[in-house]
Amino acid sequence: MAVSEWNLSGDEMCPQRLVLEHVTSRWGVLVLIALEERSYRFSELRRAIGKVSEKMLTQTLQTLERDGLVHRDAKPVIPPRVDYSLTDLGREAAGQVRALAAWTEQRMDDVQKARLAYDEARS
Amino acid sequence: MAVSEWNLSGDEMCPQRLVLEHVTSRWGVLVLIALEERSYRFSELRRAIGKVSEKMLTQTLQTLERDGLVHRDAKPVIPPRVDYSLTDLGREAAGQVRALAAWTEQRMDDVQKARLAYDEARS
DNA sequence: CGGTATCCAAAAGGATACTG
DNA sequence: CAGTATCCTTTTGGATACCG
Numbered sequence: 394m395a396v397s398e399w400n401l402s403g404d405e406m407c408p409q410r411l412v413l414e415h416v417t418s419r420w421g422v423l424v425l426i427a428l429e430e431r432s433y434r435f436s437e438l439r440r441a442i443g444k445v446s447e448k449m450l451t452q453t454l455q456t457l458e459r460d461g462l463v464h465r466d467a468k469p470v471i472p473p474r475v476d477y478s479l480t481d482l483g484r485e486a487a488g489q490v491r492a493l494a495a496w497t498e499q500r501m502d503d504v505q506k507a508r509l510a511y512d513e514a515r516s
Numbered sequence: 517m518a519v520s521e522w523n524l525s526g527d528e529m530c531p532q533r534l535v536l537e538h539v540t541s542r543w544g545v546l547v548l549i550a551l552e553e554r555s556y557r558f559s560e561l562r563r564a565i566g567k568v569s570e571k572m573l574t575q576t577l578q579t580l581e582r583d584g585l586v587h588r589d590a591k592p593v594i595p596p597r598v599d600y601s602l603t604d605l606g607r608e609a610a611g612q613v614r615a616l617a618a619w620t621e622q623r624m625d626d627v628q629k630a631r632l633a634y635d636e637a638r639s
Numbered sequence: 640c641g642g643t644a645t646c647c648a649a650a651a652g653g654a655t656a657c658t659g
Numbered sequence: 660c661a662g663t664a665t666c667c668t669t670t671t672g673g674a675t676a677c678c679g
Contacts, residue, residue, distance in 0.1 A: 461630025
């Protein structure tokens with residue numbers, strides 16, 4: 394696919410670009426990596442991730458569910474209990490995201506050095 | 517690395533997370549994929565990508581240059597000529613990003629189906 | 640040509656209160 | 660518990676004007 398086709402046409406993005414944004418979004422990345430290990434309940438996931446607001450976690454989970462990456466299992470009990478897990482498609486996505494995350498971790502030293510050199514050259 | 521460590525601590529993100537944001541940012545993705553093919557001049561790159569403003573392209577290129585992913589070669593001529601290319605580190609990053617992009621392209625049909633099913637179930 | 644600086648509109652994100 | 664609804668703040672992005 395050509396570079397220019399990954400861009401906006403008129404006012405909207407191409408659909409691929411949207412999925413890419415969803416899985417690489419601020420909380421999307423963390424949700425996918427967390428759920429790759431095991432399934433989580435809503436509040437449990439919220440604590441695991443750390444500082445995400447209810448609103449953003451809900452929004453992120455709904456987006457990923459709609460894209461078919463996350464499975465939502467709401468048990469009809471009181472108090473409510475909802476379990477989230479990855480679908481097969483979601484596991485593929487999580488693998489890709491984790492690869493990218495692992496790369497940044499692996500090359501972080503090189504990036505830090507580059508930043509120091511860059512800042513140095515300009516001070 | 518544990519999930520919670522990929523998150524914010526106090527007010528700032530962990531450095532890995534920042535690099536991840538840079539390479540997966542709206543224009544960062546397109547810049548990396550474009551420069552993976554060949555080097556570009558500023559305006560040429562702008563046309564190739566399509567609808568990016570000067571400001572955002574400049575900002576994106578500076579961020580990626582600072583992270584050591586993009587090499588900036590400013591020729592001392594009039595009119596000015598600046599060539600952008602990938603560093604070795606940048607080529608690695610571009611490979612990862614392209615893998616993720618290729619995945620979204622490959623699985624787009626499944627995602628579309630999931631979306632239709634999701635919307636259907638709620639209408 | 641390849642930027643920088645400034646201003647403004649739009650979108651993302653968070654705090655709080657409320658509900659089944 | 661797991662959300663929804665509302666309001667408000669912060670961030671992002673683009674248009675415009677100017678400079679070396």
